[in-house]
Amino acid sequence: xxxxxxxxELCQSxxxxxxxxxxxxxxxxxxxxxASRIEGLQHGADAYLAxxxxxxxxxxxxxxxxxxxxxxxxxxxxAGAAFEPPPHPTLEDTFMQQVRxxxxxxxxxxxxxxxxxxxxxxxxxxxxxxxxxxLTDRPVGHYFRDLRLHKAKTLLSDTDLRISEIAFxxxxxxxxxxxxxxxxxxxxxxxxxxxx
Numbered sequence: 001x002x003x004x005x006x007x008x009e010l011c012q013s014x015x016x017x018x019x020x021x022x023x024x025x026x027x028x029x030x031x032x033x034x035a036s037r038i039e040g041l042q043h044g045a046d047a048y049l050a051x052x053x054x055x056x057x058x059x060x061x062x063x064x065x066x067x068x069x070x071x072x073x074x075x076x077x078x079a080g081a082a083f084e085p086p087p088h089p090t091l092e093d094t095f096m097q098q099v100r101x102x103x104x105x106x107x108x109x110x111x112x113x114x115x116x117x118x119x120x121x122x123x124x125x126x127x128x129x130x131x132x133x134x135l136t137d138r139p140v141g142h143y144f145r146d147l148r149l150h151k152a153k154t155l156l157s158d159t160d161l162r163i164s165e166i167a168f169x170x171x172x173x174x175x176x177x178x179x180x181x182x183x184x185x186x187x188x189x190x191x192x193x194x195x196x
Contacts, residue, residue: 008043015044019127021091022134024065028053069134077136079146080153092135099132103144107151110171114141149185152178156194163190 005013007027014020024046029036032050040048047061076096083100085093102120106112117140118125132140148170155166167178182190 008039011040011045012043016091018091018095019123019131021095022131024069026058026061026065028058070137073135073137077138077143079143080150095131096135099140100147103147104151107148107171108169110168110173112171117144145181146185148172149182152182152190153186153193156190163194166190 007029011025011027014023014025025044026047026049027040027045028049028051029040030051031037031040037048037050046065049058049061072092076092083097085097089097098121099117102117106116114125114128118128121128123131128140132138132143136143152166152170155161155169156163159166161169163179164175167175170178172178172181179190182188182193186193188196
């Protein structure tokens with residue numbers, strides 16, 4: 001037994017903390033009865049293995065958790081798609097919605113950066129990078145840039161604003177840099193996108 005708290009309490013503590021809720025947890029325990037299994041899963045464990053366990057079962061569970069993680073990363077990573085939280089959002093859904101909301105509120109602020117986002121989330125830079133990388137498989141700065149560029153694409157299609165005005169509205173100080181970034185992201189210049 002662990003000193004201070006048992007595995008169920010540790011699992012619940014990790015799964016209810018926004019900084020660690022994304023980490024998959026497999027409980028490996030001698031408590032093999034059904035009541036203990038249910039309790040472990042209720043405390044947030046992603047899988048529950050009783051001792052003695054079979055190595056192959058552990059590997060299969062790990063593989064399935066990694067596959068699930070890849071599907072979640074694909075869902076969270078797309079800055080261009082509207083983020084619709086499910087009917088019963090997880091802490092990760094809430095976190096991603098909060099991050100996206102903060103970033104969208106500051107799209108036009110070219111001075112808003114990662115330190116400002118950390119402050120708004122009350123997280124350290126390292127915590128934010130670890131969690132965001134685990135959820136999206138990409139750096140938060142790249143996500144923010146893509147969010148800005150996708151907003152610019154929408155503005156190019158839906159408004160008659162000049163390209164320089166759109167660049168400023170999505171947080172680019174230099175319209176030439178905006179044009180290069182847009183072309184790199186979408187394979188066409190902003191004017192070409194508008195014409196096309």
